[in-house]
Amino acid sequence: MxxxxxxxxxxxxxxxxxxxxxxxxxxxxxxxxxxxxxxxxxxxxxxxxxxxxxxxxxLEQTVSQLCLEEKLRSYDEDLKNFSIARDSDSVYFAGNGYIGLGEDGLRVAAGRTLSIQTGFRPQVHLKFEGIAEIKQTILSDFIKGKLIRVQCFSVDGECVCATTTTLVHRTRKNILMEEIKLTNPTKSTIQMQMYREESSHWKSE
Known part of the structure; x- marks a missing residue:
């Protein structure tokens, strides 16, 4: 042994x-x-x-997620009364009966329906240089006919958020507008690029 x-x-x-x-x-x-x-x-x-x-x-929310939730507090009342929907409850579409914008791009009316798919994707997307984690959400404003994309991330311990609002004009039937707001409370410079998704049926010059 x-x-x-x-x-x-x-x-x-x-x-x-x-x-x-x-x-x-x-x-x-x-x-x-x-x-x-x-x-x-x-x-x-x-x-x-x-x-x-x-x-x-x-086990705990990330800083970027906390920034996003803080930004979305301004929409709390509209979310509670269902005039605005978020993420999976939202409808990714905005239109006025003449033109419409959805996941498949821009549509135009043929008769009484928006049945013509143009294949054109006019929405502007944002890309931030050097940012590892970005949290985002999609909101549908049913009353005002808006699509709202909110993106947030943390820089130097503070929240930087970009809000992209897409609106199809209700009275001017051929106008689609897009507004981008960036909130940067830090002293750091944020490098941001804007781009559109490629449209397979459209040729760029």
Whole structure:
């Protein structure tokens, strides 16, 4: 028998003879006699294990997400009365009966419906240089016929947000407007690029 085997057996014998062994046996006999208590202990151990292995971002909101939620507080009242919808509840479309803008680009009317797909994507998208994490949401304003994209991220511990509002004019039937507002309370310079998605049926010059 090796030295380590002799040492291990010796430690096991000492544990069995000690008060610690008796205390452990007493604990299990008293507190884990019923299946309910045993199940509760197992659930507690599994929860602790889950908290240890889960990524930090899954347990707490990121700074960029907090910036976005703070920015969206101005829309709380409209969200509560359902005049504005957010993300999966929103409808990505704005139109006036003559022209309309949706996920498939610009549509124009043929008769009483916006059935002609032009393939043209007029919306402007924003790209920020050197920003690792950007949180965004899409809002549909059903009353005013607007599509609103809100993008937020953190710079120097402060929130920088860009709001892109797309509006199809209700009285001037062929006018589509887009407004971009950038809020930067920091002293840092933000490099921003604007671009449009390529339209497969349109040729650029």
């Amino acid at each position: 090796g030295n380590w085997q002799w040492w291990l057996r010796n430690q096991i014998r000492r544990f069995r003879e000690s008060n610690a062994s008796q205390r452990v046996r007493y604990f299990f006999r008293r507190h884990l006699q019923t299946p309910r208590r045993l199940a509760l202990l197992l659930c507690s151990l599994l929860f602790i294990f889950y908290c240890l292995i889960s990524p930090r971002n899954s």
